[in-house]
Amino acid sequence: MQEIINIFVKSIFVDNMIFAFFLGMCSYLAVSKTVKTSMGLGIAVVFVLLITVPLNYIIDNYLLKEGALVWISPKFATIDLSYLSFIIFIAVIAAMVQLVEMFVEKTSPVLYAQLGIFLPLIAVNCAILGASLFMQERQYNNIGEVTGFALGSGIGWLLAIVGIAAIREKLRYSQVPAPLKGLGITFIITGLMAIAFMSFLGIKL
Amino acid sequence: MAEFNFKLIKNPLSKENPITIQVLGICSALAVTAKLQPAFVMALSVTVVVAFSNVIISFLRNTIPPRIRIIVQLVIVSLLVILVDQVLKAFVYDVSKQLSVFVGLIITNCIVMGRLEAFAMSNKPFDSFLDGIGNGLGYAVILITLGVVRELFGSGTLWGYQIIPESFYNFGYQNNSLMIMPPMALILVGIIIWVQRARNKELCEKE
Numbered sequence: 041m042q043e044i045i046n047i048f049v050k051s052i053f054v055d056n057m058i059f060a061f062f063l064g065m066c067s068y069l070a071v072s073k074t075v076k077t078s079m080g081l082g083i084a085v086v087f088v089l090l091i092t093v094p095l096n097y098i099i100d101n102y103l104l105k106e107g108a109l110v111w112i113s114p115k116f117a118t119i120d121l122s123y124l125s126f127i128i129f130i131a132v133i134a135a136m137v138q139l140v141e142m143f144v145e146k147t148s149p150v151l152y153a154q155l156g157i158f159l160p161l162i163a164v165n166c167a168i169l170g171a172s173l174f175m176q177e178r179q180y181n182n183i184g185e186v187t188g189f190a191l192g193s194g195i196g197w198l199l200a201i202v203g204i205a206a207i208r209e210k211l212r213y214s215q216v217p218a219p220l221k222g223l224g225i226t227f228i229i230t231g232l233m234a235i236a237f238m239s240f241l242g243i244k245l
Numbered sequence: 246m247a248e249f250n251f252k253l254i255k256n257p258l259s260k261e262n263p264i265t266i267q268v269l270g271i272c273s274a275l276a277v278t279a280k281l282q283p284a285f286v287m288a289l290s291v292t293v294v295v296a297f298s299n300v301i302i303s304f305l306r307n308t309i310p311p312r313i314r315i316i317v318q319l320v321i322v323s324l325l326v327i328l329v330d331q332v333l334k335a336f337v338y339d340v341s342k343q344l345s346v347f348v349g350l351i352i353t354n355c356i357v358m359g360r361l362e363a364f365a366m367s368n369k370p371f372d373s374f375l376d377g378i379g380n381g382l383g384y385a386v387i388l389i390t391l392g393v394v395r396e397l398f399g400s401g402t403l404w405g406y407q408i409i410p411e412s413f414y415n416f417g418y419q420n421n422s423l424m425i426m427p428p429m430a431l432i433l434v435g436i437i438i439w440v441q442r443a444r445n446k447e448l449c450e451k452e
Contacts, residue, residue: 060427065271066355123331126349127323134316163315166272166353173346218449219442220435223268227435234428 044188047180051192054241057167058200059234061174064167068201069226071158078205082198084158086191088140089171092133093190094183096172099128122176129172137163167197204230253375257383263356264387265438266448270356273347274388275430281404283343284392285385290329292381294351295360298322299377302365318361323352356380391433399424 057063064085072078102108104125109116141159145152162168171193180186207229216225263269270291278284301321302309309317330348333341341348351357360380365373396402398421401409409418423429442448 062272062275062427062430063350065275066269069268069271123327126327126330126352127320129349130319130323130352131316134319160315164319164353164355164358166350166355169353170272170346170350173349177346217439219446220439221449223265224435224438224442227431227438231428231431231435234431238426238428 044184047185048188048192051189052196056196056237057193058197059237063170064165064197067161067165072201072205072208075202075205078201080154081158082201084162085197086194088137088162088168089190089194092136092168093171093175094187096129096132097175097183097186100176130169133168134163250372250375254379257379262383263380264384265441269359270354270384273350273354277344277347278388278391278430279395279425281392281396283340284388286340287344288385288388291351291384294325294329295357295381296374296377298325298357299360299365299373300370302361303370303373306366322357326351356384395424
């Protein structure tokens with residue numbers, strides 16, 4: 041349990057998706073104009089991460105890894121399908137996003153009105169695929185740790201996008217040099233936020 | 246054969262640069278540029294993937310049903326990325342280890358999807374190929390600039406070779422280790438955008 045909490049906290053602050061790995065920057069820059077929409081996108085990302093990363097973990101462990109097919113027959117112990125992981129992961133993500141969209145549309149129209157427009161965007165958000173690939177690379181021990189990692193990364197992303205959106209709302213009233221307006225200043229502020237987040241380096245529970 | 250449309254290559258290098266103007270493909274641009282070599286390999290891989298996926302999609306553009314086009318595009322792009330990944334693992338294993346997940350992330354690199362949607366779906370294969378090469382090069386220019394600046398000031402080397410002489414260090418010169426940290430990449434891109442827009446006023450955002 042302590043290990044899971046450790047991974048959770050670490051993936052929010054230390055290995056933050058945006059400030060340490062720059063994943064999901066495209067939608068981060070495009071959708072962070074107001075706090076409300078960025079909150080919507082952030083929640084959608086947490087949601088999709090929580091579903092796809094553990095699912096991909098199961099697929100990786102029981103289908104793709106070297107020796108993962110032993111449960112079918114011991115003869116398959118040397119088969120290594122991990123070169124297929126990119127295409128399988130992206131297919132799982134695209135399919136899950138579609139399913140989640142349909143599910144949310146049927147069950148909760150209110151939530152759909154808030155998340156709906158963001159869900160298709162998420163299929164091609166690098167944070168989602170990135171989380172699955174990191175999960176594969178870091179070799180977590182069990183599904184609990186993977187879920188902790190997925191939740192933590194999602195919340196870290198949410199934190200970052202809501203933070204920058206709040207700053208950008210205030211920024212509208214300040215005098216930024218014309219060539220730096222919009223994109224340029226957003227980059228520099230993100231850089232400064234990343235420096236702030238660096239102070240969490242070495243945190244251990 | 247369509248005539249060689251030079252503009253398709255030239256524009257993405259400056260005033261339609263995928264990173265600084267179209268804001269596509271930022272994720273990988275920042276993460277792999279702490280050293281020059283991985284930045285160069287990454288730029289090359291992305292150029293190859295963009296160019297060839299543009300060609301393939303452009304050939305198929307009239308047969309793909311619009312409702313499922315995203316998934317068709319993803320499948321084609323991920324096939325190309327798997328090829329690139331296997332080639333990198335076979336020939337430059339060290340670099341492929343350094344790039345880690347970012348090779349896989351070319352699939353969701355917005356440059357690829359963005360150019361497929363914006364260009365290849367409505368243009369001829371040869372033009373799409375040029376557009377892919379052009380955008381790949383535009384991406385490469387930024388990546389290599391970042392790679393040179395960050396490696397030179399961050400570790401005093403270029404492509405792994407020592408550039409800043411030993412005598413400088415004896416006089417008390419220090420490598421700026423902030424340069425190889427992630428935040429500096431963001432700030433450097435901000436500065437590149439600033440310089441580019443200050444030189445070309447048309448690109449400034451109005452608000």
